[in-house]
Each structure stands twice: as structure tokens, then as C-alpha cells.
Amino acid sequence: MTLSTIGSDQRSVLRTLAGRVTGNFIDGRWTPSSSPDTITVLDPSTGREIGTVPASSAADIDAAVAAARTAQPGWAALTPAARSKFLLDIATLTEELLEEISIIEAVDAGKPITAVRDEELPGVIDAMRFFAGAARTLPAPSSGDYLEGVSSIMRREPVGVAAGITPWNYPLLQAVAKVFPALATGNTYVLKPAETTPYSTAWLAEIVARVLPDGVFNVVFGTGAVAGDALARHPKVDVVSFTGSIETGRKVGIAAADGVKKAIMELGGNSPVIVFGDADLESALDAIAIGGLYNTGQECMSASRVIVHASLLDAFVDGLKARCSREKLGDVLDPTTTIGPLNSAQQRDRVLAKIEARTSGARVVAGGENCEGDGFFFPPTIVVGVADDEELVQEEIFGPVFTVQTFETEEQAIALANGTRYGLASSVFTSNVGTATRVQNALNFGTVWVNNHLVFAADLPVSGFGASGIGTENAEAGLLEYTRLKHVMVDNR
Ligand code: ADP
Numbered sequence: 001m002t003l004s005t006i007g008s009d010q011r012s013v014l015r016t017l018a019g020r021v022t023g024n025f026i027d028g029r030w031t032p033s034s035s036p037d038t039i040t041v042l043d044p045s046t047g048r049e050i051g052t053v054p055a056s057s058a059a060d061i062d063a064a065v066a067a068a069r070t071a072q073p074g075w076a077a078l079t080p081a082a083r084s085k086f087l088l089d090i091a092t093l094t095e096e097l098l099e100e101i102s103i104i105e106a107v108d109a110g111k112p113i114t115a116v117r118d119e120e121l122p123g124v125i126d127a128m129r130f131f132a133g134a135a136r137t138l139p140a141p142s143s144g145d146y147l148e149g150v151s152s153i154m155r156r157e158p159v160g161v162a163a164g165i166t167p168w169n170y171p172l173l174q175a176v177a178k179v180f181p182a183l184a185t186g187n188t189y190v191l192k193p194a195e196t197t198p199y200s201t202a203w204l205a206e207i208v209a210r211v212l213p214d215g216v217f218n219v220v221f222g223t224g225a226v227a228g229d230a231l232a233r234h235p236k237v238d239v240v241s242f243t244g245s246i247e248t249g250r251k252v253g254i255a256a257a258d259g260v261k262k263a264i265m266e267l268g269g270n271s272p273v274i275v276f277g278d279a280d281l282e283s284a285l286d287a288i289a290i291g292g293l294y295n296t297g298q299e300c301m302s303a304s305r306v307i308v309h310a311s312l313l314d315a316f317v318d319g320l321k322a323r324c325s326r327e328k329l330g331d332v333l334d335p336t337t338t339i340g341p342l343n344s345a346q347q348r349d350r351v352l353a354k355i356e357a358r359t360s361g362a363r364v365v366a367g368g369e370n371c372e373g374d375g376f377f378f379p380p381t382i383v384v385g386v387a388d389d390e391e392l393v394q395e396e397i398f399g400p401v402f403t404v405q406t407f408e409t410e411e412q413a414i415a416l417a418n419g420t421r422y423g424l425a426s427s428v429f430t431s432n433v434g435t436a437t438r439v440q441n442a443l444n445f446g447t448v449w450v451n452n453h454l455v456f457a458a459d460l461p462v463s464g465f466g467a468s469g470i471g472t473e474n475a476e477a478g479l480l481e482y483t484r485l486k487h488v489m490v491d492n493r
Contacts, residue, residue, distance in 0.1 A: 018051030021053055024063075034056075044376045045110055047376070061231050083184060087132035095125050105171065108200060121172070127177060135181075138479070162238065177473050187482050202221075237259070241265075264469075272445075284429040291454040304403065348377075357391055362385050367382065428440060428443075429450075444465050
């Protein structure tokens with residue numbers, strides 16, 4: 001594929017921002033790193049360099065945590081209404097600058113501009129507003145006289161300094177999902193974005209600095225092994241929120257446990273999609289195609305693992321192939337592009353390796369090979385006849401890849417769906433409400449969609465069951481992760 005030169009003017013927005021990133025964002029300003037090492041950030045559509053960010057040291061993490069600690073008491077002392085107003089102002093600024101941040105996120109992460117500007121970022125702005133408002137109505141057990149002679153008062157307090165380690169698939173969305181509930185409830189924050197996608201977080205740091213007091217939100221760039229690890233185990237950090245792979249999550253969890261601090265984990269999935277014989281096939285196919293190809297399948301809830309009733313196999317595969325062939329891969333700033341590149345050469349290699357490791361019975365009926373040319377493009381891919389125990393089924397793929405398995409009975413479908421270590425998301429397509437109700441009940445997943453897939457709102461909880469995570473993001477439950485409940489008992493005699 002030959003890439004057009006579309007968007008060279010628009011790309012200058014990102015180049016300008018990259019030029020301003022001269023260090024980490026600590027205590028309200030760009031601060032030089034104590035480490036001479038840097039990370040080179042590439043444009044995944046072209047493979048060309050965008051800029052460099054510091055490969056920060058543990059000393060840089062120390063400085064950021066110290067700034068967050070200093071700012072925390074003052075931030076926590078504000079009323080919920082005052083904090084909410086600050087956060088709403090950030091949402092308004094983000095909305096005003098939607099075009100700019102859309103270009104930055106689209107180019108840096110490799111996302112089609114239309115998807116970022118029209119779907120993802122409006123959702124991010126809504127999440128900012130959701131958390132800003134929700135923190136004004138925090139629930140707690142009611143205060144009262146539970147024992148004779150004493151009165152009990154319940155207080156929901158911030159935990160203190162929160163730290164976040166974000167992945168590269170939804171850099172700004174993930175940052176907001178972690179930072180906003182924490183700030184709304186009176187915590188201050190240190191965030192380390194992923195190596196390949198630092199710039200929307202850098203942009204957020206500058207926007208936040210126009211609104212919030214210094215030190216409330218700090219950003220440190222760097223590798224997971226050095227900066228991420230130092231942040232997760234830092235003794236002055238009170239809660240860590242991580243989104244990424246199970247293997248890295250385990251390391252972050254161990255580092256957090258070392259300091260006896262809370263860790264919230266969102267660790268990926270390989271979502272089963274059960275299509276019963278009585279499903280409305282056309283609308284199921286539409287939802288599954290979007291659910292599996294959105295963000296080039298780099299989505300931990302992607303509709304990747306289709307389990308279809310044997311009677312529908314041929315019609316389903318034909319319909320999915322037709323939908324895949326309609327997609328347009330290309331430069332992310334071309335408004336007609338529907339699928340962008342994978343985020344990095346490494347990610348493309350990982351996806352290809354999983355497909356190449358398939359068993360002899362598995363047939364690739366669409367895609368399956370790297371696209372030629374610049375950038376890290378990979379086509380929509382369908383693999384039919386996969387065995388239940390193979391890597392493509394058992395492990396997260398994180399690319400535009402569907403596997404298709406068949407079933408005869410409801411019990412078989414449920415067993416296949418529940419048959420991996422993941423438990424993040426799933427979906428069921430059927431026209432029978434009884435089937436839908438029984439099956440959702442039997443599925444071990446934090447999210448079950450019925451006749452739909454990959455539909456979100458900040459109001460709704462995301463919880464990983466099994467190896468997919470610990471704790472909840474979004475919704476009231478996500479907000480409460482950043483609070484601690486204090487019981488005050490007063491002798492009233
Ligand atoms: P990937 O391998 O695709 O980069 P990861 O789950 O390893 O996915 O990365 C998600 C985030 O975790 C990134 O910000 C990365 O820098 C960070 N990370 C990687 N290793 C560690 C670690 N040992 N400790 C803390 N954070 C880490």
C-alpha cells in the first residue's frame with residue numbers, strides 16, 4: 001500500500017507539541033529529566049519519527065510523586081463542587097480544542113481521524129463530565145447511633161496520591177478514566193503513558209495546567225521496566241491503576257504489594273461472541289464487524305472470538321468477509337479511512353506470529369498477511385476452524401482478527417465462551433429472551449452485551465473477572481476505588 005501525503009499540514013500540530021515536550025510534566029511545568037536516555041516515538045501510519053520523550057529514571061518519579069504529595073492536602077480540602085468546577089473547565093477546554101487533540105491522538109496512536117473526533121473523544125469529554133459530577137454524590141453507609149452511648153459518622157476520603165500506568169490503545173481515554181475519578185475525589189496524580197503513545201497525555205498535562213493548581217496532575221514518560229516499575233512500587237504512592245497485559249499486570253501487582261498499596265488492574269481479554277441459530281444475522285454481523293475491527297482490533301473487549309451455531313457457519317463467514325472487504329485501510333488523517341495501522345512494528349509482529357502459529361485445521365479465509373509499504377498496517381483477518389486450545393483462541397490477539405468456532409448446544413457454547421483465563425467482556429446474539437437470560441447468567445465476564453458489542457459510557461462499570469483484572473473502572477464503583485471509608489465513633493454520653 002502506498003501512503004498518501006495527506007495531512008502533512010495537520011501533522012504539524014503534533015510536531016509542534018512534540019517540540020515542547022522537553023522533559024516530564026512535574027509541578028505545573030515541563031521539567032528536564034535526570035536521565036540522558038530518550039524514547040523515539042514513531043508515527044504508526046508512516047513509520048517515521050514524530051519526536052522523542054525522556055526515558056525517565058526513578059529520580060524523576062520521585063520528583064513527580066513529591067509534587068503530587070505536596071499538592072494533595074490543598075486539593076483534598078476543596079469542596080467537591082469546587083473540584084468539580086475545575087474538572088468541568090478542563091472538559092470545556094478539551095471540547096474547544098477537539099480538532100487539535102483529535103489530530104494528535106489520531107496520528108500518535110494510529111487511529112482514523114473520524115473515529116477519534118466523532119466517537120472516541122466525545123466519549124472522553126463526557127467521561128470528564130461524568131466524574132466531575134459523580135464525585136458530588138458519593139455514597140457511604142448512613143451515619144447514626146448503632147450502639148448505645150455512641151454516635152457513628154462515616155467519611156469517604158481520598159486515598160492520597162494515585163498513580164496510573166496506561167497502555168497505547170486508547171491513550172487519552174485511559175488517562176481520563178484513571179485520572180478524573182481520582183482527582184474528582186480529592187487525590188492528586190502521577191501518570192506514566194505507554195512508550196509509543198505519549199503525546200495526547202502530554203497535551204492533557206498542558207491543558208490541565210491551564211486550569212488546576214500546580215502538582216495536582218503530573219506526567220512522567222519512560223519505559224515500563226524503569227519508570228513504570230518505580231512508580232508502582234513508590235512508597236509515597238497510595239493507589240496504582242494499571243491497564244495492559246496480564247504479564248505486566250502481574251509485575252505491577254507485585255511491585256504494589258511490596259509497598260502494601262492498592263492496585264486496580266484492567267488486564268485484557270479475548271471476548272467470546274456467541275451467535276445462536278435464531279439471531280438476526282445481518283444485525284449481528286454489523287455489530288460484530290464493528291466490534292472486532294474498531295481501533296484495528298486493539299481493544300481488550302474486541303469481538304474477536306466468534307462462536308457461531310453450526311447451522312449459520314457459511315452464511316456468517318460470507319457476511320463477515322463481505323464486511324471486512326468494505327473496510328478502507330489508509331492514512332489516519334484521510335477522512336475516508338476506516339482502519340488505521342497497528343500501533344507498532346512489534347504489535348504487528350505479535351499478531352502475525354499468533355496467526356502463523358495456528359494449527360493445521362485452522363484456515364485463514366481473509367487477510368492474514370502484513371500489508372506492503374510504510375507503516376504498520378495489517379488487514380482484517382478471519383480464521384475458521386481453530387481448535388479450542390490454540391493460542392489464537394486462548395490468548396488476546398489485539399489486532400483486526402476474528403477466530404470462528406462452531407457449536408451445536410447451548411452448553412457447548414457456554415463452555416467454549418468461558419474456556420479461557422480471561423473474563424472481561426462477552427456478547428450473545430439471539431432473538432430468544434430466555435436464551436439471552438440463561439446465557440448471560442452463565443457467562444463469567446464483567447460485561448455481557450446482548451445483541452450488541454463494544455458499546456460504552458462512563459456511567460457503566462468495566463470490571464475484569466478472572467485473569468482480566470481486579471477492581472472496576474468507570475461508574476460509581478470506579479470512583480469509589482479512589483476513596484477510603486473512615487468510621488468516626490463519638491461517645492455521646
Ligand atoms: P505492551 O507490551 O504492549 O507495551 P504492556 O502491558 O507491557 O503492553 O504495557 C502497558 C503499560 O505498562 C505501558 O505503559 C508500559 O510502559 C508499562 N509497563 C511495562 N512493563 C512494566 C513494569 N514492569 N512495571 C510497570 N509498568 C510497566
